[in-house]
Amino acid sequence: MSELIELQNVSLKAADMVEEGRVHKDLYSNPEIFEEELNKVFNHTWVYVGHESEVPEAGSFKTAYIGRQPVILSRDRKMNLHVLQNRCRHRGATVCEARKGKTKAFTCPYHGWGYGLDGSLRALPKPEEYDGVFDKKEMPLESLRVETYNGLVFATFKDDIEPLEDFLGGAKKWIDLFMKQGGGYPVKVLGEHRFNFPGNWKIQLENTTDAYHFPIVHKSFVTSLDEATADIFDFLDGEGFVEDLGNGHSVMVMIPQLVDLEADLDQPIPDRFAELAQALREEGKSEDEVKKLVRAAHGTGFNLNLFPNVSCSMAFFRVLRPVSVGETEIQHVALGGEGAPEAFNRKRMRLHEHFQGPMGFGTPDDGEAWERVQKGAQAGTDGWILVNRGMNNLHESRDGNVAGAVCSETGMRGAYRQYKKMMAAAGADQTAEESK
Template sequence: MMLTLDPATLVGSDYADGSIYSNPDLYDMEMERIFMNTWIWVAHRSQLSEPGSFITTFVGPHPVIVSRDRKGDVHVVLNRCRHRGATVCEHKSGKASSFVCPYHGWAYGLDGALRSVPYQDGYSGQLDKAAYPLVRLRVEEYNGLIFATFNQHISSLDTWLGRARLWIDLFMKQGAGWPVKTMGEHRFTFPGNWKIQLENTTDAYHFPVVHKSFLDSVDSETQNIFDFVEGSGFVEDLGHGHSVMVMIPELVDLEANLEIPIPERFQYLADELSKDYPPEQVRRIVRAVGGSGFNLNLFPNLACSMAFFRVLRPLGVNQTEVRHIAIGMDGGPDIANEARLRLHEHFQGPMGFGTPDDSEAWDRVQRGSLAGRDIAILLNRGLGREARRESGNLFGDVSAETGMRAAYRQWLAAMTDTSFSGDAEA
């Protein structure tokens, strides 16, 4: 049976065909029309804290170097020598003044400009170095989040993020008055399609089922906080495929209602902080340690998920890399950052209660979706109870699949419009 390559026939308003997870030709189309045509998150500002700092990462399947030059400007270039195609940097991060190809010694500046070529006389004056820089991607930044794109004609990052910017600003209040910084990461792969993980970020419906072991591992007060499926939270479509799932409404703005009693599980931390900080700042720090009460999904590859960054990278039609990046307070008290790391390890860590259970579920979706033909993946939960805010945003209850429908609307816009510029609305 020949699987269709017409994306418009594969995704509807409340369903998707199972082949969207397993059709290799469709995957190749996604890499071209989505990952080469829209804004892709590549780094956080704190990972490039000094001039000369760099990290290596990927934009879709393309290896890139993200660096900060001596002037403070950020550059994203393909990690590919213009001579014979070798990578010019194999380190995950570090500091450098240039990148030198190990094969023939072509040397490039942090901005990608070709600086020197060994034995250039061999080109008989026919090599113009200015014509052979490392290929540059367009780069823009919002509130510490750095994005890049191959599409030089795409609308601005501010336009692309749109109504998600408010939620990014709220998420960054986890610095408690200090800048947010990354504090290390772990990465893993699961044998499934990237969209399975994309769907998960704003899926509250699975939480009490998949994460029962986590709920059994915490005290009753924490269990009550995470008993949100029938609570007053919501999922909201923010446009351009972005969405937010508010699980704990009272923790949306970490700087509001600071008079609320400190949870018992954080009282030890408050007592220690009180030795060095005034009461209101103690409450602000403790509130930040617990994280925001929402997950923000930024299409197609970044989640700002309660208290960490989750980054997905497609490796193949049925293989995805996930990075969980811990964040903390840059300049904040060590004891508070240590507490954040312990919470991160408890749920997101490789031996935590959340990540292994999620990964098993994603694996089963991939394997199960191969069974049968013409069987829909349902995306209809909460559809009949959606409403619109004055802003125009669609929203539903916290367990609605509003966020998934938002992502697939953007997916469909990108996949069916070869001139796509990242401007599809909700």
Template sequence: MSLDMPKFSDLDALYSPDAKVATQMYEDPELFKLEMDKIFRKTWVWVAHDSEFPEKGSFKLSHVGLEPVIVVRDRKGVIHVMLNRCRHRAATVCEVKKGKTSSFQCPYHGWGYGLDGSLRALPYPEQYGDDFNKEQHGLQRLRTESYNGMVFATFNDDLEPLVDFLGPEVCRYIDLFMKQGGGFPVKVLGEHQFSVPMNWKVQLENTTDAYHFPVVHKSFMQSLDGQTEEIFRFLETGKGFVEDLGNGHSVMAMIPELIDLDENLDAPIPERFTDLAQELRDEGYPEDQVKKIVRAVGGAGFNLNLFPNVSFSLSFFRVLTPITVEKTDIRHIALGMDGGPAAANQMRLRLHEHFQGPMGFGSPDDAEVWERVQRGTKGGEDLPVLVNRGLVDEVPGTLGPRGHISAETGMRAAYKMWKGMMSQ
């Protein structure tokens, strides 16, 4: 199917120049199939973090769009991303979500593969004849590149290098986000996954949407102490901004004073972290390191949204995986300090659970409204979805427009990229 079919020939009818999204964008299964081909198979898709592969043979399962992949560190320390599909009869060669192994073997007919995906052995090979070449029947490898621990993969061998796709501003924000290690490398502490009956773009719109925060997350605000609650009243202070960073990426800076965690380290330690600070002092950490670690525990002051499937949200990674046109899997990945103090990592987990956890005050409310958006698309199919908030006072940013903290600039950045990729 191609976009010159009459149904999808007019991309302006799907996403208009005045920033209106057609209901069809969330519920048309044929359009969804096109997105999987034209977007998820053609661009860089985030699959894992380097810390998830501490040893040779460490692996995890992930997805690139609809396609299941294995991410693994081989014996030379190189990370590979390979299609989880035996080259013989298509059975998956791994069903364990993560772990450590020396090889992969198909459970159907016993074809065995190395950590680099090469076909190592198969039963009774003589039945294939003398011209059978094992080198041509390894697991399909995807092109794989990393930036600052973030591992991306693509089926597109002609795609620009990852750092060019991200661009200098995105790379700068990734570097800033990783300062949450507090002087230690950032590592994955764990994750939880849930499914939401929604189109993947509903979540893509959410990460740089500050407008919803005081409404959807009212219960979260009520759960905070007064000092912390004041920090999260960023919509009222108006100090923040949303900016288009190019290639569909965007940043929402809610708490500008926490964009760079190495700045203003002499500021007073927030009351909620005073016990942690004292515990670190008691463990022998010098005061300058105590302040650096404590400041990092609270997370960065921005959300970074990377098109099409991953976001850096204050203190965690949020990953979306399209399943069907009306179903999306979400993974919330908790982050900590590799080699850092146990007390700091424990605090990070408690803060993660407070908002992102399945019993938290934030993510369940998000999931509820995402589902309601999808249900709402069943009515009024001729009514557009509006993502035009803030167009009236956008100003030029470094690479694209910059808007008010409540502007929908980030959504427009994503849909601009969506439109460009879908037109090719």
């Protein structure tokens, strides 16, 4: 008779499930840990809620989520930005269900309480019944602290948190480089699509700086490219790198020559971009402008992961939203240039559709891989997931950060280091309402 396998008891404390080089699979499937994450991570840090171009005018708004909590990003008549809890102060109904639009006020559909774009309570039916009960000034929609960096809008429930620029730290340099892909025009959201996959949010968080999977999972994408472009995407043995930027942020540089889109503009335009160049000339652009736009049209050579919920990925934004322990919503945001030539924005949309669109080559393949990780996490009673690739082959980056080869898991370890810190934080177990 064979010997019984001795099983190990695993602590349910999430912070104990993160070690340098590995994380426990229960982080993907334990519902108690998921609920703890919503509070300790999403309610206690800066979370991306949108891009300024999505609320361009007074009265513009878009709805978003911070963890599970619905919020509204709005711009008031003075062009100030607000992030408001999407919850009427009377009986708790959401006051806005549209994804985006323009309005003069938010009105609760249940009892008709009306709120201004800044969240202030402006009107309510039968106001005399509240005489002596409360002052309208005391009952606005709850506001979150909101700050922006280079068009990216973040919000937090914590009033005493560090400034956004401090939180972004070393990532600011890479955000600035990413925003050059407007080709001399301000970056603008052109559109977006959303889908849910049956897997934990951290599976996607890992993916953005994981070059190791690219030639395997995205083989069909590579075969759809012309030979010159396919060669560019053969980057595992190149000079790229992954850099830990601190606070859970990281960058994966796949194509170093495309890090700064405003460099080397004196180089001739490659033949494969001749059609776009000609279309831009026909729109009246000078040769210098054409070169700048052509170079920017195809995106940057890096993926930037901003903990916990957004990545600036080559040419688009990817925003994740945790729905449940085994379900995550993904929002893919197509980017172009505000006021840029039609040919430029059209090309940007076609490239987005080619890889990230619902019928593109990238999204379905990634989605299947993420789903398989979630399924595999159910197997066995004790199991660790490895994030140790490249641990013994690290170097210091030009900015003084820890970096590894492009196929290393340096970025994942950085994200989990921040995750472990937040999940282990003492006194972080109060709700978002209590922390205000």
